[in-house]
Amino acid sequence: SKNEDWNSAIMDMTADFWRNYLVEKTLEYKKAGFKGVFLDTLDSYKIASSDSAFQLAQQKGLVEILNALNEALPHLLLNRGFELVSELDFKPDAVVAESLFKGYHVANDSYVTMEAEGQKWLINRLNEVKDAGIEAIVIDYVHGYDREQQRYVAKKILQHNFTPYVSDGLLNQFGVSTVEPVKRRVLAFYSNKDVLRHESSCSRMFSTIIEYKGYVPECVAIQEANLNTIDTTRYQTIVFWLSSEFYNPDLLSWIESWLNKTPLVFLDYLPDDAAFLGKLGLEKTGEFTGKLSTDYASNQMEQLIPFANASMKGFSIYNVKSDDIKSHLTLVDEKGNKSPSVFTAPWGAAALSPTVTQSIDLQQFIWTLEPFKFFDTVLQLPALPVPDLTTESGNRILTSHIDGDGFPSRAWMPGKPFSAKVVLDKILKKYTIPHTVSVIEAEISPDGLHPKDSAAMEKIARDTFKLPSVEIASHTYSHPFFWDDRVSVEEKQYGDSLPIPNYTIDYDREIFGSVDYINNRLAPKGKKVKVMLWSGVADPTPEIIEKTLKYGLLNVNGGNTVVVKGQESIAQVFPNLMWHENAVQVYAPVINENLYTNLWTENYSGYARVIETFKILGYPKRLKPMSIYYHMYSGVYPSSVEALEKIYDWTATQESTPLFLSEYAERARTLYETGIAKPLNNEFNWLVVSTGIKSLRLDDDFSHLDLRKSNVAGFNAGPDGRYVALTEPRTKVSFSDSQPNQAYVKSLNGIINKWVKTGNVETRHNYSFTTHVPLELTIANASGCKLSNSNINVKKRTKGSNLYLTYPKSGTFTGSLECK
DSSP states (O other): OOOOOTTTOOOOOTOOOHHHHHHHHHHHHHHTTOOEEEOOOOOTTTHHOOOHHHHHHHHHHHHHHHHHOOOOOOOOEEEEEEHTTSSSSSOOOOEEEESSSSSEETTEEEEOOHHHHHHHHHHHHHHHHHHOOOOOEEEEETTOOOOHHHHHHHHHHHHHOOOEEEEEEEESSSOBBBBBEEOOEEEEEEEOOSSSSGGIIIIIIHHHHHHTTTOOEEEEETOOOOOGGOOOOEEEEEEEEOOGGGGGGHHHHHHHHHHHSSEEEEEEEOOOHHHHHHHHTTTEEEEEOOOOEEGGGGGSOBBBBOOOOHHHHHHHEEEEOOOEEEEEEEOOOOOOEEEEEEEEEEEEEEEEETSSSEESSOOOEEEEEEEEHHHHHOOOOOOOOOOOOOOOEEEEEEEEEEEEETTBBBBBTTTTHHHHHHIIIIIIIIIIIIIEEEEOOHHHSTTTTOOOGGGHHHHHHHHHSSSSSSEEEEEOOOOSSSTTTOOOSSSTTOSSOOOOOOOOOOOOOOIIIHHHHHIIIIOOOOOEEEEEEEEETTTOOHHHHHHHTTTOOOEEOOOOOOOBBTBBBBEEEEEEEEOSSSSSEEEEEOOOOOGGTTTTSSTTTGGGHHHHHHHTTTTEEEEEOOEEEGGGGGGGGHHHHHHHHHHHHTTTSSEEEEOOOHHHHHHHTHHHHHHEESSSSOOOSEEEEEESSOOOOOHHHOOOEEETTOOEEEEEEEEEEEEEESSSEEEEEEESSSSOOOEEEEEEESSSEEEESSSSTTTEEEEEESSSSEEEEEEESSSEEEEESSOOOOEEETTTEEEEESSSSSEEEEEEEEEO
16 A cells, blocks of 8 residues: 555565565665664554454564564664554564654644644553553654754653654754754855865865864855755854855845854855845945054954955945944954954854955965954854864874885985885884884885885885884875866876876775785785875875775875964864765874975975974864874985984873874764764763764863763863863763862873773772873872772872873783772
8 A cells, every 4th residue: 555645655564575575674784784773654554454354464464574573683663563562572672653742744844733632542552662661762743943842842752751852844853852962063155166175265274163163064065055955953053155246046045044043154255235234234335445454442353464455355344234233353444444344143243354364375375363263253153072183091192104105215324225114223113102104006016116126125014014013004006196186287297196107097906906915915914904095185085085995994194284383374274084975084183294395305304393383283272183294205314314203202202192093093084973962851961972082172161070970081181171081982971060089080191991980989990991102091089099900010109199000011901990
């Protein structure tokens, strides 16, 4: 039969073919990693016929199907089917029912209040489910833009001890359950007229600020945007970084529909439409003339560089017609004309040219105003626990990775050794922090560019990959300089790749072929390639990134973050990743020695200035981990090797948690999918759901952590807040007015695998830690505490209430901490 309301088929549950099909599909889902299946509308057969014999036959068929599915994958959720539960050979995980208090009619897209008699009947059925020891879940329907009503209905469902889920009628939007998801996304429209997404100021500059605030930037080209499919309930704020020409009637109509519903922010330009400006409370009255200055009486911004000359740009003047608009920066021209340039309003905010960015060489842009304070003002994003990539176990992360370029180069040292041999002997064997090391197949393989030297180079590679402190990466087969053919390159200085005779770039060969070569010829037993390090300009398309996923590889490189003394603009700090719908590119935290040595043409000791970069990116805001990243050709000159030694020696003096690049990438690629929610019943303050992130940053505005109610390992003070160490995929974070007096992990130079409270939560913690370097651990509030069941006899000392534990080797450390 057919369900006319939903235009769907109603299947015959007595048919063996249908049962076998469902079992087959369930087994496919099990193989794919799903934990269970949700079976919708189990009472649909009632629509087909009211005949009692027919319905009994369908019920019997359903019971047989459900029993078979449970054997295939024993985690089932049933939608209704109350009459079936007592006949089953198992207990389902839950029984779900829709439309207890609020329903939805798909035929006319309307929301309705359910009748009292129907509510009573359904409550009785759900109570029977609960009495059988099965969870009862209720899905109710309230328009997605009425969050307050969704919360009200969810609380009403909770009062009956049913699990609520309240969302829009088609379940397209994130709903409210026992927790309410926080809107972490910021939608920003830009023009791709001259740039690809990863080249845009939205991705390059804006995303960095948004990530630091704990939100997810989503840059969308206005030319490609389908306004009808955008779910604005997912966005905390919508930003328009467009010139006036793009505000066509359709876009203006769409924007008007969200005025005073979702905060809207205009950067650089406002629409020229007078009627629309009137709805914003503004009137355009002309353009500035000549040199611009600030009306300091209304200036609350920190200016970094001078404003552009207005006569050359045509910056607009606006008259404010609403008392609700507040100016934070007003500009004045040579004739005394004034206009607000940064202002907030009930509908959102605007920051107009030339106060947003300035071009310094027609290609490179920098922020005109101090960007963090500036965007705090215009975006007004609520404070969140910030998912963090800079810190692990209370310490700043340290990584090191090497691109294979220059492996065959001869060093300017006695005997003219290969540069890779110099790096192996003088760096990798001496500094045993985790390293990720790669080779370019065509540089060292017998069939490559240097067949006579291949045997010697492959031996160096094998000796390198044998080191316990080294994980293996591929830097491709031929080192493509460009991965996206949409990029317009007038002059390819180095061609498309290394000059391999009769070779045309084949991305399968670059990725799969190079990985197979390394795994089969160079990798020691038990080790495989873990990371693909992008080559050249490192601009892979989503389709190319997806190829690495087929081999289970992580991918890193791209992003040209470099700041040094005298060139400290945050505009040169790239975001942590480039997010695509089906793929994620993890950017290198800091760029390699190339940009410190004028593209390796002079000042070969220049990479030592990366220490300045680490300092600037670590204080007063910790924006990036410390990341030592260079090429094999850094082993060519005595001065370049000395620079590396200086960097390694300096980082050794810093409190850090050294990680392999793959471990960093595992965390980084999950940054945007980390979920944050608020509980409906206020039993705790925040819920953080993470598939990889191991650290949260809490700004100083948050009060003290309540360690009794928070399942975290501990925290440590940083330059811009407290860094909280996570150990669970689902973390409850609670706060208190008083400082914690329970023992907690303050800092560890490794990974916290486990920190579990047992028995009396104030007396015992079972722990497991893994370090890649000799153990250094600080436990706070540990006076009166002792270790038990320790697998290693660590060295202990105390200072005040802190307990310091050390061990001269790396490894995994387990045991218990017992406190009086």
